[in-house]
Amino acid sequence: MKKSALIYFNRLREQLWFRPLIFCIISIIGALLARFADGTGLKELVPNIKTESIVGLLTTISSSMLVIAIFAVSSMIAAFSAASNTATPRSFKIVVTDDASKNALSMFIGAFIFSIVSTVALENGYYGDAGRFVLFVFTLLFFASVILTFLRWVDRISRLGRLEHTINQVEEVALISLKNHIKNPLLKGIPVSNTINKNVFITPLKIGYIQFIDMDSLQKLAEAHHITIQLSATPGAYVHSNSPLVYLSTAQGLDMEDISKKINEAIRIGSTRLFEEDPRFGLIALSEIASRALSPGINDPGTAIQIIGSQVRLFFLWNDTNTKDETDVTRFDRIEVPELPTYEFFESAFRPISRDGANNIEVMLRLQKAYTSLATINHSEIQETARSYSETSYNRAKQQLSFKSDLELLKEKSFFLKVKTPTE
Known part of the structure; x- marks a missing residue:
């Protein structure tokens, strides 16, 4: 509360x-x-x-x-x-x-x-x-x-x-939200298990984005009825009236109408996303600024390159070993929370830039340098995803760049060509 x-x-x-x-x-x-x-x-x-x-x-x-x-x-x-x-x-x-x-x-x-x-x-x-x-x-x-x-x-x-000041403001807000997510990726709940019956679920009463989840209220509700609640999504996800909002471990002895009302009160849904609770929204806002800068009407690759630098700084929050909250991580032992996969953060941060800047050699070179930097983070998923996105970005540029020397330079700097997976 x-x-x-x-x-x-x-x-x-x-x-x-x-x-x-x-x-x-x-x-x-x-x-x-x-x-x-x-x-x-x-x-x-x-x-x-x-x-x-x-x-x-x-x-x-x-x-x-x-x-x-x-x-x-x-x-x-x-x-x-x-x-x-x-x-x-x-x-x-x-x-x-x-x-x-x-x-x-x-x-x-x-x-x-x-x-x-x-x-x-x-x-x-x-x-x-x-x-x-x-x-x-x-x-x-x-x-x-x-x-x-x-x-x-x-x-x-x-x-x-001013654009530069706005970028700094967005980065500051994204940093706070992302740092909170890295500290508590499961919102102090427990990981998702396979023991929950997917046939027993509650649907949202509203259509929109999950803005905030009151974990305290959900925990008290679960304890009162001796059930386990599994969230189907975390803040930032879009839900509708035909999609499951949460799954329940059982429906026996429950007043489903009352349970549905209380769960929908605990999970706030709105028409827009919020920066504070949504760790990806700040990355999305930054990538939107870069996409606008790369549009033909504006043609400002310098801003896109600046945004890439902001995204790299934000991803390096995973590099800080002190960001994990080692105290009271599982306060809500009756709430299962799905963990956001790493590739979704890469999609939010780099896919629009990779798409809209594919015909600009300076932007693509900066992207490859960014992937090379991110691969040094001590996080296996980030390292693998950086390699995958390096290859994807190169393939996008390969279809857009017509000048042979530019493509050869990009191939030389591409991170995915410098490393090999264990299977290779």
């Missing part, structure tokens, strides 16, 4: 209105809180601040903040649109969560609300001498914060939406 609540809170945080609303509430509380200083002995210690001087400062803030807030929203929308057009529409979810831009917009709107509430309170005699002094200090702090926030935001907005 904690994980489910965290997922919901993260979705709420992504909404553009959420943080400005919090800042507005804080601003109103701060404006009204200054009055409590009148009930203390602070009046004898602080200078008497004239109402006119505070009103003048607040008027300056109120008249400028609304304009700046509108300008900030316009700039953010332009940046979001640029990210979707130059990179991939899937990157919009990442760019829109930019904390610096949200904090700036929240500060601007919060300062505007603070100035309006404080001005009304001042002109109606809400504050005494101490209250006016505290309000003056609050106003100066707000003013300084707005200036610093604006300067930081200008630097941020100049990069937000």
Whole structure:
């Protein structure tokens, strides 16, 4: 339930209105809180601040903040649109969560609300001498914060939406998700066995992508009914109403309608994929950026080569022997979880680039270098899959490259020709 609540809170945080609303509430509380200083002995210690001087400062803030807030929203929308057009529409979810831009917009709107509430309170005699002094200090702090926030935001907005910055953002999100997957590939469940009856299954009530699986709820359900639950797929998989969502070890003594309802509540299905729980989605978003760059209308192989470098960095997470979580790996001993095969990660990361860049010698050479690098990872499946994809990429290029010297160079650099399988 904690994980489910965290997922919901993260979705709420992504909404553009959420943080400005919090800042507005804080601003109103701060404006009204200054009055409590009148009930203390602070009046004898602080200078008497004239109402006119505070009103003048607040008027300056109120008249400028609304304009700046509108300008900030316009700039953010332009940046979001640029990210979707130059990179991939899937990157919009990442760019829109930019904390610096949200904090700036929240500060601007919060300062505007603070100035309006404080001005009304001042002109109606809400504050005494101490209250006016505290309000003056609050106003100066707000003013300084707005200036610093604006300067930081200008630097941020100049990069937000640019292709290179978007690639870095997508890579960062993919890294977190992939690292979590490598740490717990079975979601702390147990491997799939052959003891589950495939004739007893629950189908999803919705059609879409699996976004999140509440393993705690499934474990409690399985323990309560003394059954084993086998997942048919993990987050990122597409399911429909005629496909099995989970398999059950038995149906005897079970209220299947109630079980179906609880399982569908524990497995969230939505119309889109989420980066946090789906380890392949970040790789897919990066490969989409590369495919767009390799399209004839854009013809930017440099971006595709940069994406290949990002993909290699992400795959080298498997090279870190400390990523495995050795503690409490099998918390959910009644839930069987299928493990994602390595080739699916390669398909997500390299197949689109191999297809769309087959006629570009620079891209294909960089791909072969990438496969050579990945083969050094101490992971037998990655090594074998790198060899297989090296051969596949070469065969694609063989059909597209017409210049003989390019093809000979690629053949010389192709990783699969440098190694032989035990059967060979």
